[in-house]
Amino acid sequence: MTATVREVMTPAPLVVAGPDDDLERAGQTMVWTRVRHMPVLQDGVLVGILSECDFIRARDSAGTGPARTVRSAMHSSVTWIGPDEPITSALSLMVSRNIGCLPVMSSGGIEGMLTTTDLLRQQLYTAFERGKSP
Amino acid sequence: MPGWFVKDVMTPVVETLAVGDTLAAARQQLERGHIRHLPVVDGDNRLVGLLTHRNILAAWLSHGRPERERPGELAREVPVEMVMEKDVLTVDAQTTAGRAAELLQRYKFGCLPVVDEHHRLIGIVTEADFVRFARDFFEWEGRR
Numbered sequence: 001m002t003a004t005v006r007e008v009m010t011p012a013p014l015v016v017a018g019p020d021d022d023l024e025r026a027g028q029t030m031v032w033t034r035v036r037h038m039p040v041l042q043d044g045v046l047v048g049i050l051s052e053c054d055f056i057r058a059r060d061s062a063g064t065g066p067a068r069t070v071r072s073a074m075h076s077s078v079t080w081i082g083p084d085e086p087i088t089s090a091l092s093l094m095v096s097r098n099i100g101c102l103p104v105m106s107s108g109g110i111e112g113m114l115t116t117t118d119l120l121r122q123q124l125y126t127a128f129e130r131g132k133s134p
Numbered sequence: 135m136p137g138w139f140v141k142d143v144m145t146p147v148v149e150t151l152a153v154g155d156t157l158a159a160a161r162q163q164l165e166r167g168h169i170r171h172l173p174v175v176d177g178d179n180r181l182v183g184l185l186t187h188r189n190i191l192a193a194w195l196s197h198g199r200p201e202r203e204r205p206g207e208l209a210r211e212v213p214v215e216m217v218m219e220k221d222v223l224t225v226d227a228q229t230t231a232g233r234a235a236e237l238l239q240r241y242k243f244g245c246l247p248v249v250d251e252h253h254r255l256i257g258i259v260t261e262a263d264f265v266r267f268a269r270d271f272f273e274w275e276g277r278r
Contacts, residue, residue, distance in 0.1 A: 002272065024195065031192050034242055052187040053170070056161070059194050088276070091269035098168060100262065116261035119268065120239050 005090055006083035008119060009104050009112035016041050017050055019071040026070050027055045037101040039110055040074050046103055046110050048074035080105045081114065090114055138231035143267050144248050144257040150175050151185060157193075157212040160185055171245040171258060174218050179254045181247050183218035188244075193217045224249045227256065231267075234259050 017026045017038045030038060030052060040048040050070055058073035080103040081090050090102055094116070104112040149167050151160055151174045160172055164187070174183040193216075224247045225234050234246055238261060248257040 027191055027195050031188070031195060036187075036244075052191050056187060056190050056194070057165070088269070088272045091265060091272065095266050095269045098262075100170075116265050117239065117242070120235055120261050120264055 002087045004083065005081055005085050005087060005102075005104055005114055006111070008087055008090075008121075009083070009114040010118055011112040012110060014039060014110070014113055017070045017074075018042060019047055019069065019074070021070045023055065023058060023068040023070055023073055026050055030055070037113065037115070039103055039113065040070055041110070044109055046078065046080070046105065048076040049078050049101070049103065050074040051100075078103060082106060083111050087119070091119070094119075139227065140225050140229045140231060140234050140246075140248055140257075140259050141227035143231050143234070143263050144227070144259040145263055146257045147173060147255055150179075150255065151214050151218075152176075153182060153213070153215050155214050156210055157190065157214060157217060158210040160214050161190070171260065173247050173255050173258060174214055175255050181222065181224065181249055181253055181255045183215060183220050184222045184245070184247060185214050185218040186244060189217050189219055222247060224253075225259065226250065231264075235264055238264075 015029060015033045015035050015038055017040050019040050019042050026038060030036070036052050038050045039046055040050055050073060054073045054075060058068065079093060079097055079099060081093060083104050083106055093102060094100070101113055101115040103110055104114055149163055149169065149172060151163070151172050153174060153176060163172060164170065170187045172185045173181055174185060176182050223237060223241065223243065225237070227248055237243065237246060245258050245260040247255055248259060250256055
């Protein structure tokens with residue numbers, strides 16, 4: 001038996017942004033808090049994810065002009081997972097889609113984030129401790 | 135975690151930067167390869183630094199002036215050695231996988247370059263490598 005997503009994820013409260021927040025300010029928050037992905041919430045509802053990569057891509061393509069918002073850089077098509085799913089499902093999703101984080105969603109909204117760092121902290125040890133060949 | 139070593143988990147390096155490459159070239163390479171880390175090497179393939187998304191993000195935030203400068207144009211003039219991490223923690227291929235995972239987790243690094251005894255780059259080990267390794271392991275275990 002492997003653990004569930006809920007047992008490994010970083011639970012809410014999370015470092016989040018709003019879609020109309022200033023993009024520069026969101027980038028500073030990512031650097032200060034050392035997170036690579038921020039859920040973007042509007043009235044408590046997940047509307048996107050802003051990653052370091054999104055921020056840099058937006059800045060690369062930016063011209064001069066007024067400040068940009070988080071909405072202009074985030075990606076709104078988000079792959080998520082339920083809290084009671086087994087970690088093995090999360091691992092498969094992350095590898096097949098080449099993503100580093102999964103928002104954890106239930107009917108009540110966002111419950112947490114599952115990142116590669118969370119997996120490294122806990123679940124990955126299982127594979128090594130059992131000492132078998134994959 | 136006896137039995138597993140960095141050499142079993144790491145990705146052999148295919149993408150690197152050279153001293154003098156521009157930030158714009160680095161950005162293209164990161165984007166094209168869908169990667170977050172690029173080792174910077176000298177002419178003898180010795181590791182001299184590491185460029186990550188976080189380095190670029192921090193550089194833009196501390197130096198960029200979005201109201202007046204076009205970041206894309208500025209990036210064509212900035213060499214990677216101005217932005218890269220110079221004090222880089224490395225491991226060798228015989229380091230245990232457990233030790234590498236512990237270093238990644240403790241220092242919140244996204245990757246560790248793997249070097250030989252002459253400090254020449256032979257690979258990198260990332261959190262994503264460990265995730266892939268664990269996925270393969272659990273799939274293998276499920277088939278038994």
